[in-house]
Amino acid sequence: MKKITLSVDGMTCSACSVGLEKYLNKQDGIKATSVNLVLGTATIIYDENKLTPDDLDKFVSKAGFKSLGEFKGLEEINKKKKTKINLIIFTVLILIFMYISMGQMLNLPVPNILSKDENPVNYVITIFILSLAFLIYGFDIIKNGYKNAIHLTLNMDTLITLGVFSSFLYSLYNMILILNGNYDKVHDLYFESSAMVIYFIKLGRYFEGISQNKTKEAIKKLVTVTPDKAYLKENDKIKEITLDEIKKDDILVCHPGEKIAADGTIVSGEAHLDESFITGESSPLKKSLNDKVITGSINYDGYIEYKAEKFGKNSAISEIVKLVTEASSDKSKIETLADKISGYFVIIVIILATITFLLHLLTGNSFGASLNYFVTVLVVACPCSLGLATPVAIIISEGLCASHGLVIKKSSAFETANKIKAIIFDKTGTLTYGKPRISEIINYTDKPDDEILKLVSSAEIKSSHPLSTAFKNYLENHNLKPYDSSDFKNTPGKGIEATVNSQKLIIGSSSFLKENKIKIPKNKIKNNTLIYVSINGKLSAVISISDVIRKEAKEVIEKLNSQGIQTIMLTGDNSAVAKAISSSLNIKEYYASQTPKDKAQVIQKLKEKYGYIMMCGDGINDSIALTKADIGLSLKGASDIAINCADVILIKDDLTGILNLLNVSKKTFRKIKQNLFWAFFYNSLMIPIAMGLVKELNISPVIASIAMMFSSIFVVLNSLSLNKIKLKN
Template sequence: MKKVVLRIGGMTCSACSSGLEKYLSRQEGVSSASVNLVLSLATIEYENLSKKDLERFVKEAGFQSLGEFKGVEDLESKKEDKTKYIVLGILILIMMYLGMGEMLGLPTIPFLNMDYPVLLSSVLLLITIVYLIFGFDILKSGFTNLIHRMPNMDTLVLFSVFFSLAYSLFGYVQIILGNLSYMHHLYFESAAMVLYFVKLGRYIESFSKDQTKSAIRKLVQITPSKAIVKDGEKLTEVTIDEVSTGDTLVCRAGDKVAVDGTVTSGKTYVDESFITGESAPVLKTSGSKVIAGSICYDGYIEYSAEKIGKESTISEIVTMVVDATNTKSKVQKMADRISGYFVPIILAIAIVTFILSYLLGCSFSVSFTHFVTALVVACPCALGLAVPLVVVVSNGLCAEKGLFLRNGEVLERAKTIDTIVLDKTGTLTQGKLRVYEFQNDSNLTDAEFLNVVANLESFSSHPIHTAFDVTKKLDVSHFEELSGMGILAKINDDEYYLGNHKILTRLKLKNRYQTKEDDYSKAGCSIIYVVQNKKLIGIIGVKDTVREESKEAIREFMHRGIDVVMLTGDHEGVANQIAKEVGIRHVISDVLPKEKASYIEKLKQDGKHVIMVGDGINDAPALVASSIGISINQGTDVAMDSADVILMNNNLSNIIDFIDISKQSYHIIWQNLFWAFFYNALMIPIAAGLLLPLGITMNPMVASIAMTISSLTVVMNSLRLRRWKNERN
């Protein structure tokens, strides 16, 4: 199965996106299609087809394929000149003055008044032609989508403009023939105003949509375009495209790291706030990973280029954010389904309105006005923008907090969370382990003993390996990770087991270090037993430091009524000590990775909505089993994580922000949906003339203004989320 994201041109409303989505999904070879109106992107999964086939399908549906989405720079939209909107706005006022000024008692213009009906109507027709040219893209879109049986907002505009113009042209011919009564039955200004206000609304809307993309765009804009390559003693400035994997690059104070890599020499503090959300500088020394876009505060480093272009952390994150924005939640799918039926229903209502008005005794002119007004006032755009705009804004907010979502459904699930399960190492603690104390009963010196352990642990994925430094490289072979226990490997002819007390149980060895284990556990240490050739030769206590922000986050979770559980494979004594420090009452210790997943499943069976927070590798089964899996990530290997959300820093308080953003997002989404339904439920009956007996009526010009205001109300309400601040601040 292949996947591609195409940039789409010509989409103007939710009926466009839902229509294109349905059309693509019906094509043979397409397994799924998701179209994002806000970003103008179509995500397609397919097989036995070429990209040209997919682009042909898009064209057949009445839209333009602008090529494959390759990066955030493709989100840039072409800016229209605002001058023409100002000029055409003035022209609209002139047109209204000519058409209605005399009826309102305003001074008339010589030769352009009711005394010169042919000249006046001819001028109004000429001005209308200007607006037909101005709004030709709308009329073309409406006609194309009608032919493809996917009527959209533009189709409603096309019908209203076409019938207004047709009736006005009939009246214009009658005026030329001397039937001056038709001067009061011209709708030239109505056709012009409908086109103008629809275009103006979309022009303003485009600025709002661009604001929603800004957080995504910022991620790429921080990446430098050039790098300094070191070749021997020679330094050369090159473009990023010229950098190859393995090149030695240089970063000086004030420079930006050009590509992802590993520091080979030097020392500096870097600013990674753009990706982690944390403002505190991070120390980088030999062996440290650096991320493209990081700013060196001081010092000087040389680093080896590893991930360039699409493979970089930034590119992976941008892809993730775009994918999350393209994934539709249940409420968005519901809104899209309604939008798909909206336009045909409005067309039917408008036709029925015309027929009933005429049969009930209204004149042809009044019945026609009701018909056109009903077409114009209906607004599927408000309904279509209600959800995706909020999703894009909330994704941007999360990104600013160092939280990156893999799909849009996560936001919907987060608002119901009532339980959070936390791993210990690297989540509640700093993950910067050190050797607290050890006992060596082998034939090796203490330095040799620790070096053997360091060599063995260097192959492990568990964070505990960071407590040891290799001083001399040894020949390690037959390495095996023992899930929930430790590791097994050989050095030369010696077989080693390293791990927790379960290693002793497996090998049926007596624990002669029980007293040491108790002492280390009370000190909050993780225990490593060292077994050589089935003989217990040593014990090591490795200690981590609790994060101060973890304590604050735990208090905040509990204050909000969220149950907090520590779920760890560590020994009971160590787990209880850490739990006591951070204020967690419920501790589950000595569990294997698969047992973590079983515990999560049990919580869900009990009706709990669970967030699991872990390291993304050892906790993968539990992350997948949870309602929402959040992995702690230090800026590398984003694509490898199995979690729903990647937290690019260790600050658990940002998870509280994530939950709050989710709740606020869906509060605004339901406000938007209520407004969209309320507006249409109120305006369509008025436009259809139901309140005519009460003297309340509406004309196409007022309808076009109301429709524009409706869309802009949803847009502005969605952008209100950008001003969100967490309660703690």
Template sequence: MKKIVLSIAGMSCSACSSSLENFLNKQDGIISASVNLVLANASIEYDDNLTKEYLDELIKKAGFKSLGEYKVVQENLRKKDKLKLILFGILALIVLYVSMSHMVCLPIIEFLNMEKYPLNYAICLAVLNIPFLIYGLDILISGVKNLLHRSSNMDTLVMLGVLSSELYSLFSLVMIFNGSIECVENLYFESVCIIIYFVKLGRFIADKNKNKTLDAIKELVTITPDYAYLKKGDEEVRITLDKIKVGDILICKPGMKIAVDGRIVKGSTHLDEAFITGESIAQKKSVGDDVLAGSLNVDGFIEYEAIRIGAASTISEVVRLVIDASNTKTHISNLVDKISQKFVPTIFFIALLTFIVYMVIGSTLTQALERFITILVSACPCALGLATPLAIVVSEGVCARFGILVKSSDILERVKDVSTVVFDKTGTLTYGDLRLSEEHIFGGDSNDVKRIVASLESKTSHPISNAFKIDDKLYDVVDFKTIDGIGLTGKVNDKVYFIGNNKLFKVLDIKNDYEDYEKNIVNTGASIVYVFEENKVVAIFGVKDIIRDNIQEVIKNLKVMNKKVVMLTGDNECTAKIIASSIGIDEVRANVLPKEKKINIDELKQSGKVMMIGDGINDAPSLKSADIGVSIASGTDIANNSSDIILMNNDLSNIVKLFKISKFTFKIIGENLFWAFIYNICMIIISIGILPITNNPMIAAFAMTLSSITVSFNSLRILKLNKEGR
């Protein structure tokens, strides 16, 4: 299976994106396809035997155009486009002045007076009409193409409305020329001009707002420098990033940015990783530490080895995840897509039925045609189509700015419904940087026992191993294995050792005579580590972790949001309760094995949606079992992280921000959909003529434009969420 994201040209509304998505998903060899109107792209999973060229042809067959692989670049709104909009705006005012002068008694050149010189008046409007037809030619062509492909979109409605107005106006012009002066009242040339202008104006503003939605993603894409300095002997050679190879030694001076992911081999500095991880404080980095592409070197000179380049870099992976998430659909999106597919045909049917009814009840052709055109032009699938994806793209970008990577938009939708938040203890509520707090040696030399423990712990990635790191040479370890939820074992110097918690006594079938030591250690808030040589206790260690600085505030804010907060840990109950009490967590589930964590999560899910927050490695089963799994990434391991949401830094206040972003985003989506539906319902009722309210094609075109603009500006309110998450 292959996957590709292609840029698509020619989509103007949700009916376009829905029709293309449905068309692609029906084709042989296409596993799945998702089309995003806001990003103007199609994410396609397809069989290995298909080619990109074949996909391009399929897209062309559907009535659109593939522009190649998608790149996050904002569409340039050229000065020429702005100038055209201004010039046609002036011309539209002239058209309105000429066409309405007789209604409001405006002064006008004598030979254009409608009552005295109707033919001159009609010819003038027809001539002024020509530039607008050329200006809107792309809309008309798109509408015709969609009809030929047996599909329909907003362009189809506009095209039908414009061509109906144009043909009827040309017929009236011929009748005036033949002496039927009364046909001057049947001209719709000005409606054609105003409809096309308002559609163009609406699209210009919508495109401008779409560009704003991509700001956060574009910042990530452009964060890396254009070039780097390669160390060649004693020389510094300036090269572009595509010339860098894995293993190259690169130089970074104060004020410069890291070019690719790497590891420091010389020097030390502070790096600002705010754009990547959301961490606002510059991080101390020295020899052996990893550095991320795009990080700003604050104050030191370093040399670093290139490790991950191009698409393999962390920043590229972040961008890919954000784009992939934006291309997924929420439940609301899927519902709106289904409605959009039926929207245009339904509107056309209503317009045609209204036209027939008006003709049957004795209205003039002009009156019936005006109702027909007004209904076509007033309906706005654009507002409906932009309501959800625009808000989703903005919120995904805001999350990325905070260092929160949400892997799909439906996950962001589910966040707002979470009622229980479960935290792992070690490495999540605490920093996971454990240190020895006390020790009791019962046999042998203290340093030698620690060396044995360090040798065994070096084989595991558990945070407890950090407490036993030493500078001395380690012993060779054989027959190493972990004991799930209990500890580990291995052979050192031909002796078998066991290291772990008090459950080892049960495993080894030995009576625990050290409960007093255990009680004293856990009462200090430390975790206990037993060391057995064969079946004899040779040492007891207390290891203590540091609670995260802002965790009390995080727990407090979650409670204010009416979230139930639970600690789930494999540590002993006494230590867990001491830590939980100090940070405000009321419910503690301790002494829980990894496989038992999943059982606990399933129990909690019976009373509501559950979010589990852990390290993403040791907690993988429980993270997967939860409705939403959140893991803290090291900043470089996101590619293989299987959780739903990744926190790129260690700031758990981002959990609070995540809840606020989710709630606000779907509040905005609700407002957008409410406005879009109410607008369309009201405008259709008014356009039919049921209510005693005046409406005509020009007013309808303006209202349609206003609807799309309202939805797009409302979605941009999400950008105002500041670093505190609002």
């Protein structure tokens, strides 16, 4: 199976996105589809042995839309200028149209040659030609509405097409009668209604598009931080190159005021870099030898040379944009429900419009007046506001989070975060900095301590456990070359085995060594992590590893506790260390000496006890627990498997991001509920008025189209206020 995200043009309401999603999911070879209305994308999982991307483009076209190929981040399809020019032209035309058709009614001087009373034939031909121009202007709406009707995936364009053509065809019938001498029918024309409805729908979509573009601004900022060029150092010469010319391990240089062109590692020099676009950190960070740099960072004050490691679509910034845009296609339960309602909504509106037409016709109204009610009901109903209520708010919030070092991989995590009752923390690398150091060694052999540590370090360099860093650093700090090792075996959550310098080593927890029939004496070291070492079947050493608690950890735990969220620590470390750490952080509940399997079982028990829970971890040992929790959250320096298993990633290495996630989630779903309330309130109010049930408030199709336009724009503008949320840095 392969996954692709296509850019789709022509979607105008949630019924469009729901209809396209249903149509694609019916096609043989497509496993799953998720369509995003606001971003204009369709994320498709398909069998590459049965289908090609060209086949997917054809499916999109058959459904009534246009595929623009694979989605390339957030590159805007620039149609603004053309759209604006067309809008200006048709604004002039609609004013002329209104002047000719309504001028006499408003006592304005209309030339006799175009007077409906004195020259009805000239009048009807003129407004017919003008209305044809507007049908051409709105051809995309009509085409989309027609295609969707054929596929029985009715949407807003179907409603508009049905309404516009009903008015137009009835007017065309009366026009034929006028041309045959029945001049009384000149007052029974609705060409202007068809034209004005199309005009105001187009006007509304133009302003709606401007508003929706603002929802993507935070994400677009991430896209635009990448520089246009890089500077390559080769044979002691520096030359300018394009980003496409960068190769892995190239040595690039960055001068003050320039941007980093690729993710990499500094090999020379030092500078203060601005990474605020991705971490939210307001102050420039000092970077020097062996420090990592991120594409798009601005060099404030120094000259640095760095080795290119990831660039282009593989850079961290590109990965973040990809994750955020893919997350937007992942739908929360509330959005799925709104989409389902939108799907039925269009059918209900058509039924109500038909009933309205028949009732007015049967109660004595003319055919033309009854048709006007029919069109008004079709036009005033707004599945748009209903469909935009959730995705617009979520995209704004995801962009806001991304710019503060918080990447949401699944939009559904937003909804779940709003319900979290307990948060479980791994210890090493999560509550602590994950920068362990060797603090003490108890040696039971005649070998020097340095020799024991070199043997253990030579085995540990093949391990990905966070604690192995202490041994890797030991070799580096003492300029030692590791021994050759073989037969390496990792038992997650317990320890490792290896043959080093012809000696069999077993390294890990006390229980792991006991499983291997190694006797373990009592030791006097407390409050630190203990690594037990067996060489050739005998206990040879106990190594104490210490780590430092994160400076923000206590404040974060206190804030969570004050919000009524239970905080729990889950660690593979011994109970003495677990007790000391949890006590200093005021964590009341902790579980020590946990294997990965144990952690998964504890997560299940905690879900039964508290309800919705979040797991925060960074290692391979946490991967199962991250998957089992309702939300898995991983930190910047986490292992690849932990990041893959997580729903949320903290790019900024700071637990404060958890508070930001909960804050944004709470306010986002409050905003979504406001939007949904408005959408339902608007339709509940306007549809009865459009049906003529409120005699004092009679509205025309033109007024209905204006009301519908403002309904959608209101939802977008209301969601934009989420940008004002203050997040902690």
